[in-house]
Amino acid sequence: MQLPWLEPNDPLPDAAMAWGDADPVPGLLAAGGALHVGNLLQAYANGIFPWFSEGQPILWWSPDPRMVLEVDQFRLHRSLRKTLTRFAHDPRCEIRIDHAFESVISRCSQSPRPGQTGTWILPDMVRAYTALHRAGHAHSVEAWIDDELVGGLYCVAIGRAVFGESMFARRTDASKIALAALVCFCRRHGISMIDCQQNTAHLASLGAREMPRASFVSHVADARRITGPVWRFEPVYWDQLLSARTFLKT
Incomplete structure (x- = not known):
């Protein structure tokens, strides 16, 4: 073919x-x-x-199939819950959105995926997604400690369709903190799903699952037509996870 x-x-x-x-x-x-x-x-x-x-x-x-994370199915393991609780209540710690997009994508490009020796986030990709960010359709979710960027992720958003791209961490669990913050943001704003593209054991451990491509494309067609939220993180958003009555114990 x-x-x-x-x-x-x-x-x-x-x-x-x-x-x-x-x-x-x-x-x-x-x-x-x-x-x-x-x-x-x-x-x-x-x-x-x-x-x-x-x-x-x-x-x-x-x-096909497509790996997706339905935000209501995010697995908040006991250890991550403790980490998020400490982060959310520490005045030195902060989640910022779109504060340092270019730094986030640059650091993601320096963090190869498991099993890869190089990066797929080449200079052309960095320029392309930076332009997409300036057009309002690519966002960074960033974990800061003592005014230092320690981890984060970037994603694409069209309306209420959200597509995860890449993460990095400079401290333990910093990329998981950023992902949890994105889950909280999505729950708060009625965004039901984050695209994860391809199946990995790490994503599956956090609750991601595969779905047929046709179903995924249909979801995107509906979600992208709904006006998207203002991309800003408020500390109260942590309640979307930390006030939940149930969570996965490990």
């Missing part, structure tokens, strides 16, 4: 055309194209994302 090659102004194929299990690289949809803001918005709005390594062309993906 031949992979479609895109010129910079070509539209992306339908996500359902991505290679399946019988093809060489399941989930791969197309190569080429461009990473400008319009293309990225079209991609995410239709369940597609770019992911490629140095020396490769732009590669577009839409895996």
